[in-house]
Amino acid sequence: MLRSIVRISRVCQSLGSLPYVQTQLGHPAVRTMSTLPWPFNSAPRDFSLPNSSWSSEMTRLYEHYNSQCEVETEDGEKQRGPWRRLPSYNRSLKYAKGGVYLSKFVQSKARLFTRNIKTAGAAFEYVMFINKEEQRSVCIFQAGHLLEGPPGHVHGGAIATMIDSVTGTHATYLSGPVMTANLNINYRSPIPLGSTVLLESCMDKKEGRKTFISCKVTSADSSKLHTEATALFLSVSVSHLLGM
Numbered sequence: 001m002l003r004s005i006v007r008i009s010r011v012c013q014s015l016g017s018l019p020y021v022q023t024q025l026g027h028p029a030v031r032t033m034s035t036l037p038w039p040f041n042s043a044p045r046d047f048s049l050p051n052s053s054w055s056s057e058m059t060r061l062y063e064h065y066n067s068q069c070e071v072e073t074e075d076g077e078k079q080r081g082p083w084r085r086l087p088s089y090n091r092s093l094k095y096a097k098g099g100v101y102l103s104k105f106v107q108s109k110a111r112l113f114t115r116n117i118k119t120a121g122a123a124f125e126y127v128m129f130i131n132k133e134e135q136r137s138v139c140i141f142q143a144g145h146l147l148e149g150p151p152g153h154v155h156g157g158a159i160a161t162m163i164d165s166v167t168g169t170h171a172t173y174l175s176g177p178v179m180t181a182n183l184n185i186n187y188r189s190p191i192p193l194g195s196t197v198l199l200e201s202c203m204d205k206k207e208g209r210k211t212f213i214s215c216k217v218t219s220a221d222s223s224k225l226h227t228e229a230t231a232l233f234l235s236v237s238v239s240h241l242l243g244m
């Protein structure tokens with residue numbers, strides 16, 4: 001079953017990359033085709049890139065970290081910097097490296113929780129950067145109006161979602177396939193809706209299958225602590241991750 005899904009996806013992926021098909025899809029007469037779901041949409045939207053809903057604070061922080069993803073040497077050569085921006089799509093496993101279709105939910109409507117609202121700025125706007133050498137990550141997060149909990153402030157579940165996503169992605173980056181076994185959160189001060197905050201996570205230790213990560217959420221200028229958390233991730237087999 002999985003093998004045939006992969007085969008079907010490869011054919012469709014290659015169809016989507018043919019210049020002829022791309023030209024035809026761009027033609028007004030057939031433009032509606034490009035709005036159809038996969039396999040006709042071969043260019044997934046990267047949600048981690050700036051859009052018009054981003055505040056000046058969010059954009060400034062994005063540029064700060066993004067500028068450190070590539071640095072210039074004294075000879076004027078460009079080389080990889082200490083930080084790396086992680087692209088982000090609305091399906092967790094669809095767009096693996098090389099365009100290989102991995103998800104078993106071929107025809108399903110499954111979407112990544114944090115990326116399932118298309119209106120820019122309405123819910124979770126975020127971008128994540130990883131510093132491999134320092135084994136830490138940073139996420140710039142702007143909470144939209146659909147994430148309200150207490151009046152004018154962000155819902156605790158939305159904050160937990162972001163912490164789980166950031167620490168989970170960080171743990172995956174460090175240890176491969178993992179699942180959250182434990183997430184422990186202390187809410188210290190409410191996060192105003194619409195504000196931009198920073199989530200910083202660092203690896204505390206690794207013991208066998210266990211990866212321990214801690215995370216704090218602060219105001220954009222780091223002066224105010226909003227939330228602190230620790231998380232335990234357990235390495236799992238790919239079949240466990242896919243529930244097979």
Ligand SMILES: CCCCCCCC/C=C\CCCCCCCC(=O)SCCNC(=O)CCNC(=O)[C@H](O)C(C)(C)COP(=O)(O)OP(=O)(O)OC[C@H]1O[C@@H](n2cnc3c(N)ncnc32)[C@H](O)[C@@H]1OP(=O)(O)O
Pocket residue numbers: 092112164165166168169172177178179180181182210232234236
């Ligand atoms: C992260 C994946 C991303 C992949 C995609 C990458 C692309 C990026 C794209 C998009 C990023 C989005 C990122 C989202 C991230 C979200 C992640 C989640 O929310 S995951 C959903 C919520 N979590 C569950 O549903 C787990 C349910 N639980 C389980 O499946 C099992 O309990 C599991 C796997 C966690 C452990 O089960 P066992 O059978 O493998 O292991 P046992 O034997 O029970 O435990 C092993 C050791 O761990 C300890 N342990 C287990 N659970 C513990 C706990 N809760 N607290 C403390 N210790 C625990 C045990 O005491 C044992 O320790 P001793 O070896 O004896 O020292």
